[in-house]
Amino acid sequence: MLSDRPAAPIQRVRGTNDILPPADARFRGLEAGLRATFEQFGYQGIQTPILEPLELFLRKSGDEIVARMYSFAHWNRRLCLRPELTASVMRAFVDDLQGHGLPLRLHYAGPSFRYERPSRGRSRQFTQVGIELIGGAGPAADAEVLHLACAGLESVGIKRYRLVIGHLGAALQLLSQLGMSDHAQGLVLDQMEPIARGRVDPEAAVARVVDLLGGGTGSANGRAPEAMPSALASLPPEQATAIATDLLRRASLPIEGGAREPRQIIQRLLSKAQRPDPTDQVRAAFEFVAQLHSAAGSPDRLEGELRPLLEARGLRTDSIEEVSAALDYLRAYGPLADDVEVEVDLSLARGLRYYTGLVFEIYVDSDEGPLQLCGGGRYDDLARGLGAREDVSACGFSYGLERVDLALGPGVATQSRRVLVVGVAADDHPTALGVARELRSLTELSVEQDVRLRGVKSALRYADRAKIDLVVIVGERERADDTAVVRNMHTRDETRVGRAQLLNAVRGAFA
Amino acid sequence: MSALRLAIASKGWEDDTLRFLGQCGLRVDRSNPRQYRASMRGLPTGPAEVVFQRATDIFEEVNGGSVDLGITGYDIVAEHRSEEDEILVVHGELGFRRCSLVVAVPEGWVDVTAVSDLAEVAVELRAAGRELRVATKYPNLTRQFLYGRGMTYFELVEVSGAIEAAPALETADIICDLTSSGVTLRENRLKLIAGGSVLESQACLIGNRRGLLADPERLEATHGLLELMEAFLRARQQMSITANIRGESAEAVARRVLANGGVAGLRGPTVARVFPKDATEDDWFALTVVVGEDVLLPAVESLRRAGASEVSATQVRYVFEHRSWTFEALKRQLHGSADGILEKTTAWSSS
Numbered sequence: 138m139l140s141d142r143p144a145a146p147i148q149r150v151r152g153t154n155d156i157l158p159p160a161d162a163r164f165r166g167l168e169a170g171l172r173a174t175f176e177q178f179g180y181q182g183i184q185t186p187i188l189e190p191l192e193l194f195l196r197k198s199g200d201e202i203v204a205r206m207y208s209f210a211h212w213n214r215r216l217c218l219r220p221e222l223t224a225s226v227m228r229a230f231v232d233d234l235q236g237h238g239l240p241l242r243l244h245y246a247g248p249s250f251r252y253e254r255p256s257r258g259r260s261r262q263f264t265q266v267g268i269e270l271i272g273g274a275g276p277a278a279d280a281e282v283l284h285l286a287c288a289g290l291e292s293v294g295i296k297r298y299r300l301v302i303g304h305l306g307a308a309l310q311l312l313s314q315l316g317m318s319d320h321a322q323g324l325v326l327d328q329m330e331p332i333a334r335g336r337v338d339p340e341a342a343v344a345r346v347v348d349l350l351g352g353g354t355g356s357a358n359g360r361a362p363e364a365m366p367s368a369l370a371s372l373p374p375e376q377a378t379a380i381a382t383d384l385l386r387r388a389s390l391p392i393e394g395g396a397r398e399p400r401q402i403i404q405r406l407l408s409k410a411q412r413p414d415p416t417d418q419v420r421a422a423f424e425f426v427a428q429l430h431s432a433a434g435s436p437d438r439l440e441g442e443l444r445p446l447l448e449a450r451g452l453r454t455d456s457i458e459e460v461s462a463a464l465d466y467l468r469a470y471g472p473l474a475d476d477v478e479v480e481v482d483l484s485l486a487r488g489l490r491y492y493t494g495l496v497f498e499i500y501v502d503s504d505e506g507p508l509q510l511c512g513g514g515r516y517d518d519l520a521r522g523l524g525a526r527e528d529v530s531a532c533g534f535s536y537g538l539e540r541v542d543l544a545l546g547p548g549v550a551t552q553s554r555r556v557l558v559v560g561v562a563a564d565d566h567p568t569a570l571g572v573a574r575e576l577r578s579l580t581e582l583s584v585e586q587d588v589r590l591r592g593v594k595s596a597l598r599y600a601d602r603a604k605i606d607l608v609v610i611v612g613e614r615e616r617a618d619d620t621a622v623v624r625n626m627h628t629r630d631e632t633r634v635g636r637a638q639l640l641n642a643v644r645g646a647f648a
Numbered sequence: 649m650s651a652l653r654l655a656i657a658s659k660g661w662e663d664d665t666l667r668f669l670g671q672c673g674l675r676v677d678r679s680n681p682r683q684y685r686a687s688m689r690g691l692p693t694g695p696a697e698v699v700f701q702r703a704t705d706i707f708e709e710v711n712g713g714s715v716d717l718g719i720t721g722y723d724i725v726a727e728h729r730s731e732e733d734e735i736l737v738v739h740g741e742l743g744f745r746r747c748s749l750v751v752a753v754p755e756g757w758v759d760v761t762a763v764s765d766l767a768e769v770a771v772e773l774r775a776a777g778r779e780l781r782v783a784t785k786y787p788n789l790t791r792q793f794l795y796g797r798g799m800t801y802f803e804l805v806e807v808s809g810a811i812e813a814a815p816a817l818e819t820a821d822i823i824c825d826l827t828s829s830g831v832t833l834r835e836n837r838l839k840l841i842a843g844g845s846v847l848e849s850q851a852c853l854i855g856n857r858r859g860l861l862a863d864p865e866r867l868e869a870t871h872g873l874l875e876l877m878e879a880f881l882r883a884r885q886q887m888s889i890t891a892n893i894r895g896e897s898a899e900a901v902a903r904r905v906l907a908n909g910g911v912a913g914l915r916g917p918t919v920a921r922v923f924p925k926d927a928t929e930d931d932w933f934a935l936t937v938v939v940g941e942d943v944l945l946p947a948v949e950s951l952r953r954a955g956a957s958e959v960s961a962t963q964v965r966y967v968f969e970h971r972s973w974t975f976e977a978l979k980r981q982l983h984g985s986a987d988g989i990l991e992k993t994t995a996w997s998s999s
Contacts, residue, residue, distance in 0.1 A: 151731045195800055204795035215803075320771060324798055348843070349798045351764025385758060396778060396821055397757065397769070405772070406759035 152253075152261030160542075162553075164264070167293055167542060168246050171266050174292045175244040178285060180268050183243045185225035187250075191215040193224050197522045199490030201327045205251045218250035221489070223516065223533060224523070226269050231525045239272025239529070246538070258508055258540045267513065267535025271520070274530035276459050279495045279515060280466030286499060286511050286534045287473060295544055297476035298510070299500045302464070303485025305492050305514075306456035307447055311425050314452070315418045324349055325422045329486035332423060333430045339423050343416065350415045369407060378403045425450070426484045433482035436464055443483055456483060459495055491516040497534070501544045510544055511536045554647050557605045559587040559596040561612030566590060569611045572621060572639070576609070579640055582647070600626055607646050609639070652696040652869035654688065655710060655718035657703035664744050665719055665851070672880040673965075674873070690876070693869040707854070711735050716859045716866050717873070723749055723826060723849035727786045736860070736981050739853040739874065739974050743881055747828040749786055751793075751844035754815050754822070755837045762842035763797050766822070770801040773821075779803040783811050783820035786846070790824040793846045812836040853877070861982050874975045879966035885941040886964040889948070891956035892922060893933050901933045905954045911947045913937035914967070938964055 149155060156164055172182065191208050194217060208217035219225050222245050234241060246266040253259060268285060270278050283300070290298060308329065312322045324346045331337040369377040381403045432442040444457050460481055473479070487496050496514030500507040513534020520529035556576060560569035569586065576584045585605070587596045593610055600608050610622040615633075623642050624631045634642045656665045656676075666676055669688065676698055678686035684700040699715055706718040707728045722740060729735060753760050760769060770780040780802040784790045787804045794802055805820045812832050814820035824846060827833055833840065853873075860867050889911070895901035898919040905917055922932035935956070939947045948959050 148732060200795070200798050200800050203800040320767065327798075349764055349767070351762045351768075396773065396781075396818065399756075401772065402757055402759050405768070409759055409765070 150261070152255040154260055154262070154539075159553075164538060164542060167545075168264075168266055168538060170293045171289045171536065171538075171541075172244055172246065174289045175242075175268050175285060178242070178281070180242040180244040183226060183229065183245050184247065185219075185222065185229050185245070187219055187248060188216055189219050189225055189228070191217045193217075193228055193523070194220060196224075197491040197519055198224060199323060199327060199488070201488055201490075202251070205253055207250050207252055220251045221249050222247060222265050222267065222535060223269060223489075224491070224519070226533075227271075227516075227519050227523050227531070230269075230271055230529075231520060231523050234271075235526060240278070241271040242268065243271065244268045257505060258537070258543050260539065264538035265535040266538050266541075267533060269531060269533035271531045272529055273532060274517075276462035276495075277466055278530070278532055279459070279463040280470070282513060282532050282534055283463060283467050283497060284470040286497070286513065286536075287467075287477070288470075289536065290499065290510065290541070291474060293541065293545065295501065295510070295541065296474040297501065299478040299480060299502075299507070300473075300497060301480045301482050301485055301500065302460055302495065302497045303482050303514075304456035304460050304495050305486065306459070306494060307429065307443075307452055307483050308422075308426065308486070309493070310452050311450065312422055314450075315421060317415075317418055317422070321346070321350055321415060321419070323490055325419060326486055326490060327488070328423070329426050329484060330488050332426055333482070333484040333486070339427055343420050343423055346419045347416050350419070374404070374407075377407055381407060430482060430484035433484065434480060436461075436479055436481050439481055443481070456494075463495055487512055487514060491519045491522070493517045495532070503544070508540055508544060509537070510540050554582050555603075555605045556582050556584045556607045556609060556643065557587060557596065557600050557603075558584060558609045558611070559593055560590070561593055561610065563590050565611050565613065565616065568616050569609075572609055572611055572636075576640070576643060580644065582643070597624070597626075607643060609643070650863060650865055651694065652691070652717065652866045652873070653699065653715040654696055654873075655699045655701050655706045655715040655720075657706060657720055658684065658700040659702060661703050661720075661745065661851075662700065668719075668742060668744050668851070672876040674876065691869055691872040693865065693872055696869060696873075707735065710854050710856050713856050713859050715856070716863075717853060717855045717870060719851055719853055721745060721747075721849050722852045723747070723786065723789075723847055725852060725854055726847055726849075727789050734857045734859075736855045736857050736978065737852055738855045738870070738978050739877060741881075742851040742853060742877065743884065745849075745851040747826045747849050749789060749824065749846040749849060750827055750840055751782075751790075751822060751824050751846065752812075752827070752833050752838040752840055755839050760841060763844050765841070766794075767797065767799045770799055774801045780822065781805045781820040782822055782824055783807040783814035784824040785811060786824060789846055793824070797843075812838060855978070857982060860978075867982075870978070871972065871975045874978065875968065875972045876966070878972050878974050879968045882967040882969070883964040886938050886967060887941050887944050887961045888936065888938050888964045889944070889951070889959060889961045890934055890936045891948075891951045891959040893935055893951070893954060893956045894931050895933055895955070896931065898933055901935060901954075905935060905937075905951065908950045908954045911937050911939060911950050913939060938967070 192215070194203055194206060198220070202220050206217045206220050208215065210216070226243055226245060230241065244267065246264060248262050249265045250262050252261060255261060268282070270282055273281065283302070287300065308326070309322070312325060317325065328337065328342040328346060332339055332342050369381060372380070378400060382399060428446060429443070432438060432446055439457050439461055444454055447454050447457065464479070485496055485498065487498070492514045494515035494517065497512070498509055499511035500509050511534055513532065515530070515532040517528065517530045520531060521527070558569045558573040558576070560566040573584050573586045576582060589595065597608060605626055608624040608626060610624065615621050619636045620633050621636060621639050622631055622633050623639070623646065625646055632642065656662070669676060674688050674690040676686050676688045686698040686700070688696040688698045701709055703720045704724055706720040707724055709715050710718040711733050713734065717738065719742065725735065725737060751763065751766070753766070759765060766780065773780050782790060782794070782802050783805045790804060805814065807814045807819060811823050811825040813836060814823055815838065816836060823838065826849070830840065855870065860870060893901050893905070895904065898921065902917055902919045905911055911917065917935050917937040920934050922934050924930060924932055935951070944961060951959055
């Protein structure tokens, strides 16, 4: 039963927004503009579910993003709201599109969700608009994606921005050269971005990663039976395991681990004790990241600074060549706008772990510092990781639609042309409906019908408040002599016109 | 006049809570021990209404506004918080029911000594097609903790009954549960691991934001409650020492005592003239000073060196400062903006 007391209002969820008019029209216009650019290049639209299995993002996206997901169990199925669309699009590709000829060009737009501290330009629900170029390998494909990212922004009127291009090849190579495990590599990659942006002190990042890896002198990781495992290290693994198991049994330490086999436990114990302290490795990795970052700058630094840096470390230089080639192709698409700044930074990491090659981000300056509008790159392992039959090269990017809107500012509200048709009394309503129908079918105007039937005065009051441009009034008299009154709400002029001239009169008012 | 409504926990919590309130000078009168309502005396604003509830229900009762304040475990508050709740942590450290939420693993996992090992074990299990199963009644805190340690491959298991038994029963691999002494964990052949402490908890006082804002009388009653709790908690482990010291003047006595060190008290000693029974001994002074319990004997020794004879010491019951800091903080919280969940859950954690 309803009581007289008004029910408490329901608050929207923190970090989400209602997109009200006229912002909604603006957003849809922006999305349409971006998609139109993509379609000019042969991209086709795809839609994927907002709800995905949690597993999709556990596989390859990395801890940083998984920790910020909205995930939950529903009837024992572990689900999440997608934090981004690339993994979803690739899942759809693996599901249904593998037989199609490559390359496959797809564009998409839709809400994504991340549980982060809301701030300017960062909501927990946001709209990603982007593309994926599946089956495109090498700099030619990278350049198409880069060009589209720029062309999209320029098509909606953003012509002053900074394009930062990186490549994960160098860092990934160094990490495997250092002999780091996948787990350790992932942790280092997660910290690369905050370090390069100066958000995290490098020593603090080293300490954190070492702590997460369970090494280092400062760590509380007790290495109790250390002497024993190092002595066992020289023996063949089988024998070492047998001896260790026996010793621990004699010391009445029960090696039973529920689901874990005693063998596994002992083997891990032995391998852990033989592992070197990761501190030096991690520090070396971050030092390299810092060097890469300080060598960042205009594209000529690729040859001048970055190539010698990689060569000094004995690293391959394919990343330099790929970025150079992509930049050459990008320029061949046509000149970039005058106010576009291009920067290369091989320490750029994107906070998503599936990237493997060229990566990039686009920023605009704002009063409150740089605003990232776009990010993307190459992810050649993702399809395989999600179950594709073979390796599929792919790259893509997405814009944050709300941020693109923020960068454009409120701008000029698009002039929608609005007409209200009013019947003077209830008897006049059917005639008024006919007038409205006629106007809708013959013009592009937005034609509203008065449905409250409270008379002309009330309708005009509404028209004023709702910023209606033109009101067409039909009463008993107008029905009798087949006319209508057209009232211009801006000039307050009223004219009586014959029904046959109504269309011209309305069009004339907007001319 | 609307009475302040305070929820306190029944079952295992009741004795500790009533003792604490009693020590603060607040007496809970229950006509019948089986009743779940009672009245609490000792506040200048008049009697408050007390409701007995389960510790885990108190959060919801305060959040829903059926009571204004509640005393429950910080662990429960941290687990049940949401960004849009009406809960304020009015006092986070009431000093009793201390315990820790910890991750514990089977003793037999000799290779696991720290949380960092768990990430590897999780990866190892996943490679074998299984997830690391964590039994807990604290899914939110556990998930946040493991995520923060770079772990994403795990599954939280709801267990009815004793959490500590889950690994032995093989319904889970490890647990995340409350412990105070660690005895129960050891009895179940579980061990703590380095870096495995998720949250330090103790009893805390929570309040309903909207309720306290809407009713100045209840807010004033809360003020009185906080004055008493804060002054009692501050007074704990404080001793008031009175010593008789001979000297030429009060100033000289004070100088001598301060020069000896160790007995400065909260602000400085109070020295007053003693009027002796025997008129010939008119150079005696009484010195009063408040010191920490842990330095009682050194303080006595220092006074002796300054010439003190009889020294008496009493437990201090309350120490009031010039205002109640927790009440000031409450007013700021009431009029401030709502914080995010991340700030909320860490605001009072004393790690």
